[in-house]
Amino acid sequence: MDLTDILFYVFAALTLGCGVMVIANPFSRNPVTSAMFLVLTIISMAGLFVLLHAFFLAAVQILVYAGAVIVLFLFVIMLLDLKEEARRRIKIFGFAAGILSVGSILALFFKTLSNTPLTTAPSLTQEGTTEALGKLLFTGYVLPFEVVSVLLLVAMLGVILLSRKNLD
């Protein structure tokens, strides 16, 4: 068991533990706490990306998620002034439905995993550096890249339209 294996277990435990705290924090039902634990989840997942030699994606993960998405979440939480969340309790029907659906989808996943032969040795030729990823992005994936830029433009216009004072 070398260092990368130990780091994998550390980051995996951090990711899953903070993920639990996002959805079911026993101390606080405040959405701000959930958002903060989501930041921790994102950052430890960036650590997992580094372990998988996806350096560019680790940086993008931190920049886009921790830097932009979570800040947007926090803005909206503070804009909406959600104070009464703590009072309501979880319904027993929702709890049962959640356990049932999650249990069945996990059973499906692990059944598939145990039935599939996997390649165990990681490749050492491909590194997810900015250069390699950029080369692939601007040669083989030019059309999706352009389509995604149009999508971002459409999302921007949609947000401007939606957040006007009178929608009608």
Place this chain on the structure above:
Amino acid sequence: MHVGLEHYLTVSFLLFALGLLGVVMRRNLIVIYMSLELMLNAANLALVAFSRFNDKLDGQVLVFFIITVAAAEVSVGLALIVALYRRRQSAHVEDLTGMKL
């Protein structure tokens, strides 16, 4: 035991299950959105792991696109939540039953 593809996939599955649990069980729209982000991240982790262990970079390009689309989705969704909150003064799924028969 050496860490292989199945370890990463297990983490990804568990994270996806956590996100699904949050979507089904929580009643706050914003927390539901955060759980959706968790599920997207689980898919990203699985894709990066597959990309690493199959010696191809295409999975990482796909993750790049998923991150972009997720950012667009979050911005539009949060704008929708804000517009909804202006009308109904609530971000709770139990209060937003306007389409119920």
